[in-house]
Amino acid sequence: MERKASQAAQRERAEQDRLAAAEAIRVQQALEAAVFLAAHCRKSLSPSLPPELLTKIFKSNLRYYDKSGTISDHDCHKVYKTERELILRCCMVSKEWSASAKRIMYTGQIYLYHTGAIRRLIRTVQEDADQIHPIQHLQFSDFYNTDDFQRPAAELIALCPELATLGGYSGSLYFDKLTPLPEFTHLRELRVSNQVLSSLAPLLHRLPILELLEIVYVIDDEPPRVTRVGAPLRAGLRPRMNGVPPPVFNLKTLRLSQCQLTLAECRWLFSSSNAIDYAQLQEIHEYSVALGEVIGSSVSRLHIKGMMDVPQRGDPHLSQSLSLYTNLRALQISGKDWPWPQLLGSITSSLHAISISYSAPGTQALVSSLSDHAWQKDLETVTVYHWANVDYFYGIKQADVDAAKESLEVACGKRGIPLIWIKEGESRTVIGYTGVGFEPTQGGTSINIEEEPVMHVANEQETF
Template identity: 30%
Template sequence: MIEMSDKFSLVETSQDPIISPSPHLPAEILSLILSRSFRTTHSFRDVIDVLLSCCLVSKAWCGPAREMLYRSIPLSQLESLCLLLRTVRSESFGGLCPALALHFRPLFPEFPLKKEIRKFATLAGEIVVCCPKLLYLTGDCGLLHFTSTMSHPRYPFLTGLKVYGQDLELLAPLLPHLCNLKTFEMLESYGDSDMLDDCFEPPSFKLSKLSISQTELSPGLCKWLFASSSESVESLKVQEVGSNLQPLIEVMGGSVRELHIKGMVDHETDSDSEAIKVISGLAGLRRLRIDGWDFKTEHLLNLQSSLETFAFSPYGARVRDVQTLLRSGWQPSLQSLDLHVEPFSSVKSWELGSGSRGWQDELTQTCAARGIQLNEI
């Protein structure tokens, strides 16, 4: 997928194409030729110029070229949002934008005016409403703003959503229209479950993959957001959610087969051990990865699931602790052990601060004896 700069909207493509002799090729073939031709193009401006020129060659060329222009659109400048809306509201587009992916990543000055922030958020919402063919939507800095009075399409093709710093109350009017959403990523977002329950229809999507980082998750918020996905989520990734992991697992724990926990520790509530107690009841769990310095392996002894893969970051004494688990016969169903080594480090650094490097060889031997594949990633 070609990443398109938001500068493309500075040029109108809505004028009538110039009719001239051109090869009579199917639109699919033209699209394939254009996409492959740009894989080796180094100048982004050249790509845009060629596509704009193709829009003017003939009606047959205009469709495939326009499709590529609007395939994936990052928008960062307020002016670009205004120009894009003006373009899609022109007679040529009829109020509908053919974009397949939208990425709202605002670049504000150090101290932006509140009216500029509000205008960006409002325009972003209006643009999304004009894009019924969306496959993927990203909103940074909480600047996705929708209202119940907007006329939303059903978005039958939108399967991926990623938000950062998002007030879920402003996102809520959109969610019931994402009937086929499969992947949802949420970073540093927040919401009042009572407000959402009272004012908005809950989502009906059935997620298969969910990623939540640094987000407060009350029981009410978890239920409102994810009750419809309680039997469909297979992959769950959480980072720095602490004790909030419990209500999340209670809502959708029955279907989770892959779980990645990163930086979950809250020393004041000892959420490390509490979180492990919560996941111990995930009978369907097959792949588990835990990252972080403070994770205690003894909490894994009571896992009710039959793991196929266990992954961890080999910090300090962690390798020795996992070695002890494996020797005890823990998880007889285990097929692979994955060591996620930090960049620029190597397997030789496993034992840093944990004693003799002989543990490295012993872990390798233990895995071999149990028929477990040891992978350094």
């Protein structure tokens, strides 16, 4: 078995190398064509070709900027860098080509890792204010967390009022109360990591239509103040946040990981978000209860995850706060080591769907809960993710998996609930039902529904 797996892995790597080589040849040919046009065809180019058609032609030859295509996260930045060079060369061919190429370049995602690149883009925006197309997507990342990077980054952001998405990683964003910022009336997605909340606050209240907020590791170096429920909105805020108005956005999607947010900060940040469709929480620790008290009644779909460094290990603090989420329609639990009986017993919402990662204790607790017909009467689907690639490391035997699956099939079958069993790298198996509407069948047959394989335990798909 190990020999076959090794051979399969070698074949997969060889295929990936072949595809990478083919892509490199394609990009090189495109670059050579652009250089030829720039050197020999300036005078012969027809100015009558509509710019919209030129833009469409360019996009059809660019994987990164063609939104209908698909690029893996692993290849995304590499493709961006190579195709950016092609776009820059197209800008040198003619004025018509330059206008269409810039339209693509400045409306696509722009990655910035160096202070020099930020300053050059600031200069371009300022000098070509009447000609440049509005920048819509910016991603900053600074591993050194320096003022030399943060200040020009804030200056560039202030010059881009038509931003639609913004990312700031490794503490690359910093705003103070005096930073002049416009109202970002198009910005719907903000993703940040390693930030200090007080240095991000002046931006947050300038995002009236923000729909997606993703924060990984946010702390504050000021000591927190005790706040009680029912106190004024600003009560208990750290001094550097006192002069900053609270945000007015109404979030639809919220992802928090390793965030130390006090009750006062949660109230300041989320008081206007009263209809959160999807929330993903990870390693909130002792701040879980404060967060649940603020957003618990607003969340429709909740995904709680194991630890960042050890995804299989559950978070007991998140378990204790689950009862605060009173209006859930769907719940997804990633990881194996949770206090399963207490976790499932603390659900106060009337769920339509529940998803868990496979583990013997988890499936056993779920079978026990399903055996009580008073538990979750409105439940419509049960989903189990089985990450078979880690079974060897945890000493999990296939016979035990089959037995757990069979017992869960029986428990779901007695209540007429479809069981969706997803094994890594394989098709999804829906047991006991056929069709999109999951209509019951006689005899409990199984069907397969094709879907993209999920390749890592820390990146489970949002299935509900």
